[in-house]
Amino acid sequence: MNRPPTKSVKAYPLPLKGNPGRTREEHSQETALDYAELIAELISTTGAARVTELARRLGVTHVTVNRTIQRLQRGGLVRTRPYHSILLTGAGWKLSEESRRRHEIVVGFLKSIGIPDAVARSDAEGMEHHVSKKTLAAFVKHLKRRGLHKPSR
């Protein structure tokens, strides 16, 4: 029977896909990062982070927000009181800061190479979670060289 060759070109083992498991690991983190970032933003701009508003801004139902918030609470990132604003813990706040910094660098970089603002923001929302420290540093360097770097704020 016409089986394709199995050990034909088996000269030496094929390389692994550039870092197996890393993408999956990043995906398990990114919802938490986006929530922390958005909660911080809502608190600082409106004074509260309410379930309904999170749901509206994230484009999911309030049920999804509730379940995710429960998970973040188990992970020690937020605290909640029934029918009150969601609050960030110390860890949650720190995470939100890191996330925002990373987010702004990615947006700034994309814009610096000519991407329109709306596209840059949309692309960054997903890309930001897959940019390594080294690449982020290269983005910052690129921005600094063009005098576009906003240090920490």
Place this chain on the structure above:
Amino acid sequence: MNRPPTKSVKAYPLPLKGNPGRTREEHSQETALDYAELIAELISTTGAARVTELARRLGVTHVTVNRTIQRLQRGGLVRTRPYHSILLTGAGWKLSEESRRRHEIVVGFLKSIGIPDAVARSDAEGMEHHVSKKTLAAFVKHLKRRGLHKPSR
């Protein structure tokens, strides 16, 4: 009780998070794209795409590969015969081509801004799925300007 202000600064509605739902939609696609790309690569370099080899290269178990392949088959991207090589359908092959092109552009761009090859390949594996057509075009333009563009092959 000290409820945070709810309708305080409600001057006009806060903007949605730069394209709600897009990231989730991309995530549901990206496993399929990576599988299609890898299957094509294995077939062209070794003559066959076997379950075990896919599992090894992707860093998951063969069980995960089987389940994903079943899903891709339901989606019309691959065909399988028990204990034989996985084959790409027309749609699957087309998808693998698009995916490979996109992948190479992202890797090339990252390398062009000074990212080491290994880091570029690792970062690209996740980033590639969140880069819009416009941003991809900007990457290509950037590469062309530096004479680093490899046109499709």
Place this chain on the structure above:
DNA sequence: CCCAAATTGTAGCGTAGGCTACAATTTGGC
């Protein structure tokens, strides 16, 4: 040609992240 090893397949389980439907609580306009 035979049987152990490798490969492939499947059953069952877990978590993340969605949803609808419905219940409970709070808010605010009259």
Place this chain on the structure above:
DNA sequence: GCCAAATTGTAGCCTACGCTACAATTTGGG
């Protein structure tokens, strides 16, 4: 102050993507 509307919470249900454990099939060396 009352009650309808808004908000928040919860009970299932679904799919994607992982896994372990075990079964079935194929392969290849002796």
